[in-house]
Amino acid sequence: QEQHDSLSRLRTALVVGLVTLWLVLATIVWGVGRRLRATSQRNEFLALHDPLTGLPNRVLYADRVASALAASGRAGTDVALVVLDLDRFKEVNDTLGHRNGDEFLRIVAHRLTTVLRPGDTVARLGGDEFGIVLPGVGAETVELILRRLQDTVGQEAELGGVAVTAECSLGYAMWPSDADHADALVQRADLALYAAKAARASIVRYHAGIDEFDPQRLGLVAELRRAISGGDLVLHYQPKVDAVTREVVGFEALVRWRHPVRGLIPPADFIPIAESTGLIGPLTQWVVDTALAQLSAWHRSQPQLVMAVNISARNLRDDLPGWILNRLAAHRVKAHRLVLEITETSFATDPARATLLIEELSAAGVVVSLDDFGQGYTSLGSLGHLPVSELKIDRGFVVAMQNNPEDRAIVASVIELGHHLGLRVVAEGVENEAVCALLRDLGCDTMQGYLFSPPVPAEEALSLIDTIPVPA
Missing domain, CATH: 3.30.70.270 (Reverse transcriptase/Diguanylate cyclase domain)
Structure with missing residues (x-):
């Protein structure tokens, strides 16, 4: 009996030992497995993420x-x-x-x-x-x-x-x-x-x-950034005249860059660069502010003049109406004396948003002109729904209308359509008396071009009011 009890105790001890060993081994295996899984997950994370920031790599x-x-x-x-x-x-x-x-x-x-x-x-x-x-x-x-x-x-x-x-x-x-x-x-x-x-x-x-x-062009952008804040930009003013009386009714402000090496750079050489960078915003603000300051200075002697400035599609931001109205108030200029010329492409980019912004400006009295009309972005059917007061015929049609019956027919249609919608019609690019006479006969309201004057500095602009010749 005593031997049997000893064997039973031995078997029990062996079972307990084996169970204990299994538990220890299971714990070790589980721990190792957990560490391996964690290491695997960590390695997988590191393979796809930046270790410093934890962001994706x-x-x-x-x-x-x-x-x-x-x-x-x-x-x-x-x-x-x-x-x-x-x-x-x-x-x-x-x-x-x-x-x-x-x-x-x-x-x-x-x-x-x-x-x-x-x-x-x-x-x-x-x-x-x-x-x-x-x-x-x-x-x-x-x-x-x-x-x-x-x-x-x-x-x-x-x-x-x-x-x-x-x-x-x-x-x-x-x-x-x-x-x-x-x-x-x-x-x-x-x-x-x-x-x-x-x-x-x-x-x-x-x-x-x-x-x-190229490095030269990129360097030009860096210089333009400095020019905006450093006083190297200047506005020239081109007169807009009544088609019948040739009375100067206003000016369009056109920016020039007085480059220390290249001389006077026209806008065609730097505006596209500004539009492809973040510089078009501060550039446009400088132009609007300077043009309004000039209009305010002219007010005492010429209170009837209006000032037109160009607005890029990149300027059509939610804060544009508020900023424009703020600058009008700062310069004590009435809203109807400012004309914002906005291209058709500005509406084509985001019609709903552009329309809302222009409606807000129009409601405040600012005149909005649809510039370069006829390039094909605005359908004739939608024109009546745009909150604009003026159409400006694309200069390409105006220049070609003297010798091309199709262009002449397009210009005639635009003038007729504009008047039917209650809009004033402006023709730019008028360079000779023959085109001027054609536009006048078609009923165009306002003209602009080198026939009357190229863009000139501010100190020469007012003298044009008395010197633009009236045809016999």
């Missing part, structure tokens, strides 16, 4: 771009691809050390993530460069989003007891209008960023000509 960024294009292709919406680069980040690293530089990158990454929508992607592409995917965003709203990003990134951050602020440059491209596949979209967003950095312009959208940007 280039690999995941490329996947997100492809996914966004596929989803937007099914939904019929646009995608904006943005590349952001911090300006003067090297100074932070060199001055405050790499540890503070890394912390600054983490701060920027966090700010970018919090300001965007849940479906957007922010990736760190390397160094101080970030990529942003904005699915379902139209071209008309992208720059508003990017300015909000700039404002967010530009907020002060304290690093090592020092308050640091950052500026950034952004280049972007739109799918499908700027590129038809992912690789081209990525490349063109990079090109836009390159142009923005080289030209010191804050935001640049890719356009066809950007591939041809």
Whole structure:
């Protein structure tokens, strides 16, 4: 019996030992497995994310771009691809050390993530460069989003007891209008960023000509930025005359750039560059402000004159009406003495938004003129619904109408249509008496062109009122 009990105790001890060993081994295996899974997940995360900021890296960024294009292709919406680069980040690293530089990158990454929508992607592409995917965003709203990003990134951050602020440059491209596949979209967003950095312009959208940007042209943009704030721009004024009496009824303000080396640069050489960068905004503000100041100075002797200025499609932002009315009040100019010339393409870009902004300006008394009419962007049927007071016939038709019956017929139709809709009709590009007589016979209201005067400096403009010859 005693031997039997000993064997029972031995068997029990063996079972307990084996169970204990199994539990220990199971715990070890479970722990090792958990660590292996965690390591695998960590390795997988690191393969797709930036270890410093936790943002997606280039690999995941490329996947997100492809996914966004596929989803937007099914939904019929646009995608904006943005590349952001911090300006003067090297100074932070060199001055405050790499540890503070890394912390600054983490701060920027966090700010970018919090300001965007849940479906957007922010990736760190390397160094101080970030990529942003904005699915379902139209071209008309992208720059508003990017300015909000700039404002967010530009907020002060304290690093090592020092308050640091950052500026950034952004280049972007739109799918499908700027590129038809992912690789081209990525490349063109990079090109836009390159142009923005080289030209010191804050935001640049890719356009066809950007591939041809050379150092000289990019340098011109940098110089233009300084010229806007440095007093190197000047306005010249071209008279607009009554078609019957030839009385000067107003002037169009046309900007020129007094370049220290190249001399007087006409707008055709720098306005397209300004429009492809963030410079068109401050340039237009300078033109409007200067033109209103001049009109105010002329008011005592010529209170009947009106002043026309050109507005780009890029200027049609929600704050435009308020800003225009503020400047009119500041210069004590009545709203009806300002004519904003807006091209048909401005309406074609975003008709609903443009119409709302122009309606607000028109309701306040500002005269809105549809410039370059006849290029084909505005249908005759929709013209009656646009909140404009004036049509300005495209100069190409005016120049050609003397020798081309088809162009003459187009001009006649535009004048008749404009009058039927209660609009004043202006013809620009009038260069000889024959064209002037044709326009007068067709009932054109106002004319403008070298027959009467080229654009002249402000000090010469008023003398034109008494010197433009009246035909016999």
